[in-house]
Amino acid sequence: MLFGHGDNAYQFQQKIVADFSTNVFYKGPSEGLLAHLSDQTKYIGRYPEVNAESLTLKIAESLGLSSRNILVVNGATEAFYLIALVFQQQYSEIFAPSFAEYEDACRLYGHSITFTNYDSLTTDYRCQASTVWLCNPNNPNGQLMPESQLRRLIANNPQTTFIIDEAYKDFSMGYHGIIEQVKAFDNLIVVRSMTKKNAIPGLRLGYIVANEDLIQSLLKLKQPWTVNTLAIAAGKYICDNPDVRFDLKALLKDSQVLQQALSAIQGIEVLPSSTPFFLIRLQKPADKTLNYLVENHGILVRNASNFRYLDNHYLRISSRNHQDNMLLVNALTEWMQIP
Missing domain, CATH: 3.90.1150.10 (Aspartate Aminotransferase, domain 1)
Structure with missing residues (x-):
């Protein structure tokens, strides 16, 4: 790490x-969310749902996707390690500078890694790696590849699986994300965080969106109960109550x-x-x-x-x-x- x-x-x-x-929203969690979480503490005497099933359904509904396209995780970092495990010992390309956990996860699971400067990324880029790791908008520099260009990049490289980290999707004007494209591309995995905009990084909460086969491959390797009761409650509240602040x-x-x-x-x-x-x-x-x-x-x-x-x-x-x-x-x- x-x-x-x-x-x-x-x-x-x-x-x-x-x-x-x-980069978390500086105003902190909303009063409504905090009050809701306070009320939910009465349930921490029980085990949480094994795979956050109720939140999975809620997220799928909000995105207009099947729940079979969603995997809820203990923060985006768990997602990166799961994905690296599924593609273990393969060839990965990471566009940098970017979040260090891509590299750490890939090294842990025996990937061969190439690093490419983010500035060289264009829609005409031809990928040689099995997987490409790309943060969009990018951390730390805030650079953004528009959705139309990202679609062309993925379409032009069908042999490569793209892991698109959209943790900061809500922080760039006019960028709506590329999640809907999982219906069109089998070589696309999108990772999102639910903690940045809602200022709850201490709860660790995010999700993966991909085709059903990929989600099943990830689910087979995922440990049970990684998303706790309060995180599940927070995620469901957030889906129903966007933070107007x-x-x-x-x-x-x-x-x-x-x-x-x-x-x-x-x-x-x-x-x-x-x-x-x-x-x-x-x-x-x-x-x-x-x-x-x-x-x-x-x-x-x-x-x-x-x-x-x-x-x-x-x-x-x-x-x-x-x-x-x-x-x-x-x-x-x-x-x-x-x-």
Whole structure:
């Protein structure tokens, strides 16, 4: 597992007043969801459903798919390890920089791995690998391949199974995801998280969408009871009660204001992104920048130097509200002016 991740305030003694290191919706879970979960604690004296069957049905209904196309999992990470196990000892291509668990899962199950820079990805790309791992929108840089281009890429490479990580599908304007294409492509697996938008990463909840044969292959290898009672309850509540506080247009507007302010600071370059999170490249080292922000301002950012193709001059920033964003701008302005 990659330990240099975001949302790691527990590793610091200083109080964190503004956390820009995590891509999870910064407002936290809704009051309605918290109240519902509080009521559901009376059921934790019983075993959960073996494979989250009731939530599977609820998700399938919301997507207009058969429940046989859905597998609910203990967060997207469980999905990646299950998929890597099904395709064990095969040849995988990972477009990077991206989420490190693709690589970790593939290595655990004996894959041969090729890494390709995300910038080289086009619809004309010809894949040589058995499986391709692609995050869309991508973490950490927020880059997005539109649905039409993604469909062409998959259609042009029928010999390759595409694992599309849509954990941040809700964080990019106009991107509706490619789940409906599992009806057309047998070489497509889509993984989604239910925790990013709804701010419940501690519950670990996600799902896989694929053709029935692939779902059955995954189900045969999946351990029972990996999704707990409260996670199942949260997922069903989320399907019926979308969080109205999640306003992507407002999030992106605040992010654009933040990016413009950071771009005005000498020694900082902001890289383009389709999401509220984005990369910045600094003239100063990222690790020293992170430590300065934590120790002097109680601000936490994501050191992105442990992503492939990035070095110790990259930070990932996930926009918050305007007040918090200006704390970051002022702190980085101060830091960049220090000789």
